[in-house]
Amino acid sequence: MSSLIKYFIRFALFILVQVFVLDRIHLHQMVTPYIYFLFLIWLPFNMGRTQQMLIAFLLGFTLDSFHHQPGFHSAACVLIAYVRPFLINILIPQEGADTNYNEPSFTSMGGILPYMVFISVLTFIHHAWLFFLEAWQFGNIWYFLVKTLLSTVLSLLLIIITELLFVRKQKFRTNTV
Amino acid sequence: MRNIFLFIRRYFNFILFLLLQGFSIYLIVHYSRYHNAVFSKTTNQLTGKINEQYNKVQYYFQLKKTNDSLVTANKKLYDKLKADFALPDTSSNILVDSIKVDSMERYRKYEYYPAKVVYNSVAAQNNFIVINRGAAQNIKDGMGIIDPNMGVVGIVTDVSKDFAVVMSLLHKDSHISGKLLKTGETGTLSWDGKTPGIISLTGIPKNVKVAKGDTIISSGFSTSIPKGMLIGVIEEVAADKSSGNFLIKFKAAANFYNLEYVYAIENKQADNIKTILEKVKQKTQ
Structure with a gap:
């Protein structure tokens, strides 16, 4: 299967699951999990940063049009797409390891810990920026902090379950031909 | 350079x-x-189509609840039937109107259009509802939306060809005026973005007698929602220290969690009122 079609299907599935399943969950009327940005986390290592940000904006804007209020998710997605390459540079175990595999995952990032740090930081940044933009107009700092932390924990749990359920088989590529 | x-x-x-x-x-x-903007019309049309497909499936799981609410609504209407009242009118001389034309039609002020909810949110800070009726089916900007039990749901803010977006009461820009049924004072509704279903009413002076359990109805001051639609029942009354007003929290009459069918209300005199208001504005300028 061509990778373009694969990414297209992934995009549609993440948006549909987010809109029709996860958006309907509101634990204690404040915690809603988000996992659609896993699409951005799973983008290939070798993709240009410009393309990453444009795709992130498109993803966020698609979700925003389902919520009928533009801007919130686009802003959060663009932010994590901008931060992602820096994080990969810091967390990747040795130089050139990102050419061995196609996408970030437990194996390609060299173990459970680096990948966990990677997804936790991105999830936290996404949620914090999203809720900050929302709370900005309401201005209640404690509510904002508790909501961000609880949502991050719940989203991370769902992301880990998703990773375990849908194992992405990746070929080991060497750069020695 | x-x-x-x-x-x-x-x-x-x-x-x-x-x-x-x-x-x-x-x-x-x-x-x-x-x-x-024009593109919001396109996105609304597109997301509306997808939402409608999903709703077709979800609809079956809600059939029982929908049926129950329609039965209660029907019961309320039956109770209002004239035939159920024995009027002590001795001069009645029954006349049968044989003209088929409804002569009352040109005096009609409000008309109700049923619509199905295809998308509904309660968890966000600003919530919207999408209904499967749009400009092609007589829905216009600013029309009021109520649920089958006459509880106010919101106001139409955006219309595409076949769908309309409704700003629900659970939206920070939603400022409908509400009236205390008992004493008749009016105030403004606002939502703090936290608990769905709990809305506050501000602008009621402290000298008014307000108690927990009082009913709040729509005031009918705007052209969107007729007077006397249910808005909610008071849960908590607190004094606002900074002003001479009460801070009232109430439970919304409409259940935003399981909206299935709603009615859009068209005010036939809305254009008439708007032209007068514009004339006044021009005069004062």
């Missing part, structure tokens, strides 16, 4: 990042402008 190009090339990613963030925040702040 060359340096500028070099600078842009070097920091292109950062500049693009700032541009996209800026654009997103611009969209958040200037929501109403987006609102009138």
